[in-house]
Amino acid sequence: MQAVGDFEIDRTETPIGEFRRFVDATGTVTAAERAGGGSTYENGWQQRPGWTWRTPFGTPAGPREPAVHVTYAEAEAFCRWAGKRLPTDAEWGEAAYVERRAKPSGGFVTGRRYPYPTGTSPEGANCLGDCGPVKTAAHAVTSRGRGHAEVGTTKAGVNGLYDMGANAWEWVDSGAGADKRTRGGSWWYGAAQMRDEHRQDKPADTSVVYIGFRCARCR
Numbered sequence: 001m002q003a004v005g006d007f008e009i010d011r012t013e014t015p016i017g018e019f020r021r022f023v024d025a026t027g028t029v030t031a032a033e034r035a036g037g038g039s040t041y042e043n044g045w046q047q048r049p050g051w052t053w054r055t056p057f058g059t060p061a062g063p064r065e066p067a068v069h070v071t072y073a074e075a076e077a078f079c080r081w082a083g084k085r086l087p088t089d090a091e092w093g094e095a096a097y098v099e100r101r102a103k104p105s106g107g108f109v110t111g112r113r114y115p116y117p118t119g120t121s122p123e124g125a126n127c128l129g130d131c132g133p134v135k136t137a138a139h140a141v142t143s144r145g146r147g148h149a150e151v152g153t154t155k156a157g158v159n160g161l162y163d164m165g166a167n168a169w170e171w172v173d174s175g176a177g178a179d180k181r182t183r184g185g186s187w188w189y190g191a192a193q194m195r196d197e198h199r200q201d202k203p204a205d206t207s208v209v210y211i212g213f214r215c216a217r218c219r
Contacts, residue, residue: 002159003219004095009087010214012151012162013170014078017063019053019070022078031071032207038069039208042143048209056209057147064150065137066168066212072180072204075171075213086173087216092183095216096157096164097196106156115195117157117164117184122191124155127166130191142209145188165194168212179203186210 001008022028030053032038037049038056050058053067070078079085087095094100096117099108108119116122118131126134126149137150152162164170166185174181179201185193188210192198202211 001217002095002161004091004100004159007087007091007216007218009091009095009159009161009216010084011160013066013168013212013214014075015064015151016053016061016067018082019067019078020063022081026077026081028074028077030069030074030207031205032069035207039206040142040210041208051209062137062150064152066148066151066163068148068168068209068212069207070171070211070213071207072171074207076173079213079215082215084215084217086171086213089172089174089181089183091216092164092170092172093196095159095161096184099158101159105160108158114158116191117161117194118155119157122165122194124157125166125191125194126154126163126187127185127194128188128190131166136187142188145210148187148210166191168210169200171211171213174201182211 002011032052037051039045039047053069056068098113118124122131125131128145136147148167169182169186172181172183181201
């Protein structure tokens with residue numbers, strides 16, 4: 001985990017290998033599994049038979065791929081099981097855009113706010129079209145994009161964190177209500193969705209191929 005002010009946040013999105021430990025320990029069966037598969041948006045929502053956190057694109061995935069096809073409640077339950085919690089929207093934003101390390105690496109400057117989680121440009125993130133080349137772990141069988149990258153393999157960004165911009169949207173604790181916020185964009189979208197001002201709420205029971213999560217805790 002990486003310290004950011006008075007909290008800590010995971011350096012990467014939660015990988016499948018860690019989510020599997022949670023499932024094995026708790027007996028969790030996700031909503032996508034119960035439904036027979038998660039979804040993608042192909043001129044309207046389309047269910048993808050067999051697409052779950054275990055098989056995000058319909059085939060078995062590696063342990064370092066991000067856990068997706070996970071609802072807000074399932075992400076929240078994992079973080080609680082791991083002794084952590086989902087980051088608040090404000091925490092996520094601070095970690096993604098404001099450099100808090102006393103001696104940052106990668107050319108970052110302590111106290112500076114950046115337009116992208118990768119820094120002054122979106123280069124190095126796994127986004128659609130305008131972030132440069134990235135080696136992905138899976139080729140998406142969808143109408144757009146190329147799939148996610150393994151966690152920790154793209155460019156380290158603000159606060160030394162990986163994939164706060166793009167790769168997979170991330171659930172955050174945005175308060176009460178049936179809709180919950182996702183942050184950072186994904187491989188399905190371009191660089192515009194990586195910026196702090198872009199906010200997108202989704203029904204909390206959404207389980208799709210491009211939404212994952214990471215956890216946080218108080219210091």
